[in-house]
Amino acid sequence: MATRYKYTGANEMQHRTRKERRFDETEHELPNFSQFTSALTSTDKASYLLSYLGKKNPFPRSITEDDTVWLLDNTAYRNEKTGKWEAEFVSAAFSQHSSCAVIDAVTAIAGKLDLDEKDPNYPTIEERLRPFVQDIKPGSQVKAVHGKTTLKLGPGGRNGISSDIKTLPDGKSGALVPTSAEVPKGANGELKMNTFYAEPEGWGVISDIDDTIKITQTSDPIGILRTTFLETPEVCPGMPELYKNIQSLVQDKSPWFYLSASPYNLYPFLRDFRDQNYPQGTIILRDASWMSLPGLLTTLTLGTEDYKVDRMEKIYSWLPKRKMICIGDSTQSDPEAYGEIYRKYPGWIKVILIRKVEDIAAIGIEAKNEPERFEKAFKDVPKEVWHVFSDPAECNKLSYTSSPTKKPSFNTPRFFSIHSSPVQQHHHTTTNMSPSPPPKRQKSSKDVPYELIYWPGIPGRGEHIRLVLEEAGATYTDTAQIPDGVAEVTAQISDANVGDDLNPPPLAPPILRHGSLTISQTPNILLYLGQRLGLVPAEDDGEHPDALYKVNALALTALDGLSNEVHDCHHPIASGLYYEDQREEARRRSADFVKNRLPKYLGYFERVLQGKAAGEGPWLYGGALTYADLVLYQCIDGTKYAFRKAMATIERSGKYAHVFKLYDAVKERPRIQEYLASKRRQDYSMGIYRYYDELDIGLDGE
Numbered sequence: 001m002a003t004r005y006k007y008t009g010a011n012e013m014q015h016r017t018r019k020e021r022r023f024d025e026t027e028h029e030l031p032n033f034s035q036f037t038s039a040l041t042s043t044d045k046a047s048y049l050l051s052y053l054g055k056k057n058p059f060p061r062s063i064t065e066d067d068t069v070w071l072l073d074n075t076a077y078r079n080e081k082t083g084k085w086e087a088e089f090v091s092a093a094f095s096q097h098s099s100c101a102v103i104d105a106v107t108a109i110a111g112k113l114d115l116d117e118k119d120p121n122y123p124t125i126e127e128r129l130r131p132f133v134q135d136i137k138p139g140s141q142v143k144a145v146h147g148k149t150t151l152k153l154g155p156g157g158r159n160g161i162s163s164d165i166k167t168l169p170d171g172k173s174g175a176l177v178p179t180s181a182e183v184p185k186g187a188n189g190e191l192k193m194n195t196f197y198a199e200p201e202g203w204g205v206i207s208d209i210d211d212t213i214k215i216t217q218t219s220d221p222i223g224i225l226r227t228t229f230l231e232t233p234e235v236c237p238g239m240p241e242l243y244k245n246i247q248s249l250v251q252d253k254s255p256w257f258y259l260s261a262s263p264y265n266l267y268p269f270l271r272d273f274r275d276q277n278y279p280q281g282t283i284i285l286r287d288a289s290w291m292s293l294p295g296l297l298t299t300l301t302l303g304t305e306d307y308k309v310d311r312m313e314k315i316y317s318w319l320p321k322r323k324m325i326c327i328g329d330s331t332q333s334d335p336e337a338y339g340e341i342y343r344k345y346p347g348w349i350k351v352i353l354i355r356k357v358e359d360i361a362a363i364g365i366e367a368k369n370e371p372e373r374f375e376k377a378f379k380d381v382p383k384e385v386w387h388v389f390s391d392p393a394e395c396n397k398l399s400y401t402s403s404p405t406k407k408p409s410f411n412t413p414r415f416f417s418i419h420s421s422p423v424q425q426h427h428h429t430t431t432n433m434s435p436s437p438p439p440k441r442q443k444s445s446k447d448v449p450y451e452l453i454y455w456p457g458i459p460g461r462g463e464h465i466r467l468v469l470e471e472a473g474a475t476y477t478d479t480a481q482i483p484d485g486v487a488e489v490t491a492q493i494s495d496a497n498v499g500d501d502l503n504p505p506p507l508a509p510p511i512l513r514h515g516s517l518t519i520s521q522t523p524n525i526l527l528y529l530g531q532r533l534g535l536v537p538a539e540d541d542g543e544h545p546d547a548l549y550k551v552n553a554l555a556l557t558a559l560d561g562l563s564n565e566v567h568d569c570h571h572p573i574a575s576g577l578y579y580e581d582q583r584e585e586a587r588r589r590s591a592d593f594v595k596n597r598l599p600k601y602l603g604y605f606e607r608v609l610q611g612k613a614a615g616e617g618p619w620l621y622g623g624a625l626t627y628a629d630l631v632l633y634q635c636i637d638g639t640k641y642a643f644r645k646a647m648a649t650i651e652r653s654g655k656y657a658h659v660f661k662l663y664d665a666v667k668e669r670p671r672i673q674e675y676l677a678s679k680r681r682q683d684y685s686m687g688i689y690r691y692y693d694e695l696d697i698g699l700d701g702e
Contacts, residue, residue: 026221030108050139060141060155065186068096068134069142071179071193072267075255075282076168077318078200085168087195091153092161092264093140096188098133105129109229112222114473121230128229131265136160146179146195161264171197174253176280190268196255196280200321203250205281206312208328209260211357213239214273220449222475228266233273236355238392240277245396246325247279256281257315259308261332284311308337316345324348329355330368330388335377342381352378352386353395358516450476451513453492456485458687459638461522461563462510467630468526470675472533480682523556530627537622544622554608554620554628561601562635566642567688569593570695579692590695594646598639602656605632609658618658618665633666638689645698
């Protein structure tokens with residue numbers, strides 16, 4: 001019996017992430033569903049009561065024309081005692097209809113995602129949500145045909161799911177044999193499945209799904225809802241190529257297993273994603289949270305280590321002689337689960353690959369990627385077995401043995417950094433799969449929380465970035481809103497900060513951190529955010545070619561004339577001197593600014609707004625709001641604070657009516673309006689825009 005080294009640090013990190021990302025709060029605001037008792041027929045009630053008997057149910061319910069049936073792909077194996085083929089068949093049965101108020105569920109999800117019912121993506125939520133609200137049909141029995149063999153699956157339990165080990169006719173290793181459900185006309189669902197035949201020996205792959213091969217955002221409740229119910233499923237960069245490479249080495253006769261803490265409600269969604277991007281394999285899910293939206297978040301974030309260990313123990317009972325490759329990620333408990341299974345069944349797992357997720361800037365992600373975490377998780381697991389990677393291309397350094405008389409087979413894998421020496425030769429002939437490029441920063445999903453690092457207590461240059469994030473409804477943290485925010489800023493600009501492998505150190509705030517990316521300089525940050533948050537026309541927008549550069553030029557012009565020059569009015573000699581040390585020069589500079597520079601820049605933007613490129617409406621370019629409009633708004637607002645007399649006179653004159661129309665239009669946008677009224681908006685004080693009575697010069701010079 002193997003010694004157990006149960007490591008509970010993963011559970012601690014899960015609870016911390018849930019607390020700091022407010023999972024409980026989100027779950028509380030999502031609806032649970034249960035079938036309305038009044039909607040159940042007497043037959044339904046009887047089936048529900050009998051379902052408590054499980055397989056001993058003497059009167060299983062038959063599938064009707066109003067039902068939905070799912071058959072889940074599986075893997076056949078040889079029973080060690082009998083030598084016969086068998087497989088676990090999982091089926092689910094529920095009604096095509098729902099006695100719940102589906103609109104309530106759709107509204108709840110849309111509300112969390114800030115999605116208006118007129119949005120063209122709104123129907124996507126209802127489509128993906130439907131498996132969560134269809135009435136369960138407990139105690140149902142499904143008839144199916146595997147090849148020429150008739151099977152009876154079920155009866156199912158209270159959750160509508162049945163699990164049966166069935167003996168199968170002989171099959172060829174690597175064969176894919178279909179099974180079809182025999183249902184009345186009108187019944188629908190996943191009525192066909194495939195059984196993969198796997199002989200006892202050879203290689204096999206166990207893969208996590210969420211944030212290993214599919215971006216799910218498991219560290220953020222809103223991210224989970226968005227990626228599950230709204231967005232097109234997105235692969236983790238580089239993983240399809242890695243899996244294709246592994247498949248070419250382990251050969252087509254090797255079984256693949258995909259583990260996810262997701263509930264069975266998501267099976268069709270995940271199966272389609274698998275079919276489009278990854279090798280065929282058995283998807284094993286949790287039979288929990290049926291008809292429960294809060295349960296979706298719970299199953300994905302709690303008890304995942306125990307769940308995965310339990311499912312891998314099942315796979316071991318099927319294929320104990322296989323050599324397994326386990327692939328997971330650092331966001332949840334994959335390292336701990338794989339370490340536990342390795343220790344329990346020594347020799348079964350040959351390779352463990354952990355994707356170090358650096359593109360999800362969620363609370364606690366640093367702790368999840370600390371080397372100490374992996375050392376504890378893989379206690380007593382040989383160093384040459386487990387490997388943590390940032391770029392999947394690193395895994396192409398995996399080597400395998402070959403000989404003149406045998407087909408290639410995996411040997412002990414070797415990984416090395418870009419600077420290390422080549423793989424040492426073993427006593428076998430060793431071949432490298434391909435060279436590995438230097439590590440690349442993986443693009444962060446737009447739903448990854450952004451981190452704004454800027455001085456607390458002043459709007460300053462950071463305010464342009466806040467306005468962009470607020471208008472886009474992006475999730476972000478702000479050092480102006482956290483204790484010791486100043487310490488975070490000073491740590492970034494300290495002489496001791498030399499950056500990291502991918503990011504040079506910043507000189508000064510504002511600084512934006514997004515996943516593994518750290519950048520500074522206000523225009524640079526705006527350029528990055530504008531593209532990602534939809535605040536500039538897309539590159540493939542044929543109507544507005546090269547829009548990014550045109551919008552950026554407008555933003556730069558506003559920052560030059562109505563931000564930098566306004567700052568220089570009260571600090572015309574040197575930023576390091578006090579205002580009192582340059583008071584006379586400040587008055588002269590302010591007088592010139594009000595007389596010459598201010599009209600020049602306001603006149604320029606008035607011309608832009610009247611030009612053809614601005615399009616219809618109050619915006620600077622293309623007839624739609626861009627980040628340049630938000631920059632100009634903040635510049636106008638700050639200048640109105642610093643030069644009250646001049647700006648009031650200018651606004652009353654009507655000479656720059658289009659500029660002030662844009663200013664009012666931005667201020668009236670719902671998210672901006674809410675932001676300006678909130679405590680997140682910093683008050684003007686001693687930043688870029690300051691008010692000195694003696695510098696508040698009118699157009700007449702007084």
